[in-house]
Amino acid sequence: MLIRPLTAGDRAMIAEMLETCGGFNREEISVALEVFDEGIASGRPDDYALFGAAEQGRLQGYICVGLVPLTESSWDMYWLCIHPAARRLGVGRALVAHAEGHVMRHGGRRLAAQTSGRPDYAPVRAFYAALGYEVMGRIPDYFRDGDDGVFYCRVLVPTAPRRPPPGALSRPRPGA
Amino acid sequence: MLIRPLTAGDRAMIAEMLETCGGFNREEISVALEVFDEGIASGRPDDYALFGAAEQGRLQGYICVGLVPLTESSWDMYWLCIHPAARRLGVGRALVAHAEGHVMRHGGRRLAAQTSGRPDYAPVRAFYAALGYEVMGRIPDYFRDGDDGVFYCRVLVPTAPRRPPPGALSRPRPGA
Numbered sequence: 001m002l003i004r005p006l007t008a009g010d011r012a013m014i015a016e017m018l019e020t021c022g023g024f025n026r027e028e029i030s031v032a033l034e035v036f037d038e039g040i041a042s043g044r045p046d047d048y049a050l051f052g053a054a055e056q057g058r059l060q061g062y063i064c065v066g067l068v069p070l071t072e073s074s075w076d077m078y079w080l081c082i083h084p085a086a087r088r089l090g091v092g093r094a095l096v097a098h099a100e101g102h103v104m105r106h107g108g109r110r111l112a113a114q115t116s117g118r119p120d121y122a123p124v125r126a127f128y129a130a131l132g133y134e135v136m137g138r139i140p141d142y143f144r145d146g147d148d149g150v151f152y153c154r155v156l157v158p159t160a161p162r163r164p165p166p167g168a169l170s171r172p173r174p175g176a
Numbered sequence: 177m178l179i180r181p182l183t184a185g186d187r188a189m190i191a192e193m194l195e196t197c198g199g200f201n202r203e204e205i206s207v208a209l210e211v212f213d214e215g216i217a218s219g220r221p222d223d224y225a226l227f228g229a230a231e232q233g234r235l236q237g238y239i240c241v242g243l244v245p246l247t248e249s250s251w252d253m254y255w256l257c258i259h260p261a262a263r264r265l266g267v268g269r270a271l272v273a274h275a276e277g278h279v280m281r282h283g284g285r286r287l288a289a290q291t292s293g294r295p296d297y298a299p300v301r302a303f304y305a306a307l308g309y310e311v312m313g314r315i316p317d318y319f320r321d322g323d324d325g326v327f328y329c330r331v332l333v334p335t336a337p338r339r340p341p342p343g344a345l346s347r348p349r350p351g352a
Contacts, residue, residue, distance in 0.1 A: 028246055070204055072320035109317070137313020139329050141285065144248035151327075153315050 001091065003098045006050035006062060008040050013059045014052075017083050024081075032079050035064055045106050048078065051098055053091045060086035063095040065103060065111065073109040080113075096131055100156055110155050112136075117148030128152045177267065179274045182226040182238060184216050189235045190228075193259050200257075208255050211240055221282050224254065227274055229267045236262035239271040241279060241287065249285040256289075272307055276332055286331050288312075293324030304328045 006014070014036055018029045039048030046067035052059045061082035068074045077099065082092050103111055113133060115124045133152035142149030182190070190212055194205045215224030222243035228235045237258035244250045253275065258268050279287055289309060291300045309328035318325030 031245055069207055071318060071325075074315070074318050074325070110315070112315070136315050137327055139250070139286070139288070139312050140331075142247060142250050149247075149250070151313055155316075 001060070001094060002054045003051055003094060004054065006036070006040070006052045010052060010059060010062075011036060011040075014062060014081075017059060017062070017081055021081050021084055032064075032081070035078055039064060039066075045102070046075075046108075049099070049102055051095060051102070053086075053095050055086070059083070060089070061091040061095055063099045065099045067106075067108065068112070073107055075103045075108040075111045077111055077113040092127060093131065100154075104156050104158050108156060110153055113152045115150055115152070116143060117150045118146070125150060177236070177270060178230045179227055179270060180230065182212070182216070182228045186228060186235060186238075187212060187216075190238060190257075193235060193238070193257055197257050197260055208240075208257070211254055215240060215242075221278070222251075222284075225275070225278055227271060227278070229262075229271050231262070235259070236265075237267040237271055239275045241275045243282075243284065244288070249283055251279045251284040251287045253287055253289040268303060269307065276330075280332050280334050284332060286329055289328045291326055291328070292319060293326045294322070301326060 011033070015029070015033060018024055018032050024032065035048055036050060039050045042048060048064055048066045050062060050064050052062040054060065062079070063077065063081075064079040065075050065077050068076050077096075080092060080095065082095075100111055111133075113128055115121055115128065117125075117138060131154070133154045135150060136153045137151040139149045139151075141147065187209070191205070191209060194200055194208050200208065211224055212226060215226045218224060224240055224242045226238060226240050228238040230236065238255070239253065239257075240255040241251050241253050244252050253272075256268060256271065258271075276287060287309075289304055291297055291304065293301075293314060307330070309330045311326060312329045313327040315325045315327075317323065
């Protein structure tokens, strides 16, 4: 699986994926494509950064993250979509990990995500929980009646760079 | 005090208020004016609706609310600014009440607001609490280190229309 930045040429495949994945209504698909267009047009790394996961040239999912305006280092996961044929293959997990790396490389320290509290979204909530995202709040009926908003956030801790074991630098080299 | 929709002609006074109120940094002022411009340009009642409180023709504060995209009836308070000379005169309270009425008239059922967890923002948090806004979540260091995000929401319940006291309709009228 290759994870790469999306380009304008991916639009048709993204539109098809949003249609077939079954998780989004007409308005959501239209907003997702607006966000895609803005991200591609902007080209700024903190403004709707878009990454896709491809297998043999075919997109299996994509993610969109961006810096939350007026925050110094809080990013939001604006969109995450996995092709139905590619579910349970670790595509979502790989996309989130890649996006988290991007966020950290650009100074981000936390990544927020929101999803629905509906029973059919239990797998999505379990997915975020498994990746270390914590529920920071919940608003009843946020999206519509019976459809709560559940708000997640994860503090991103950069992996320590590989360094020589303690003492390695002062240890005499063989033959020294 | 008159509360009225803002117009393009209010821009200079809004800019001056944002500068002098002391609560906003350069980036925040610039975003506030962008939002003002978008709201004026859009003219849609659910897209950055802007209201100002005026006393003898002079603006004392303004509020900006809008429908949260992809929700059916959740609105967000995007901006609330009170002129320093008009503090503690009920201007903020009147603006919020007016905005809540606007939200309800356009089908909104809840209004969210966010503010800082910093100690100097305690009066702002007390203000929201006094108006019936509940804390739905808090994210440490959300805006920047040491500056938490505190997320409020209030469920808006339309005031019941005035109706005759129970039994009034079936009580025989005098002389009947």
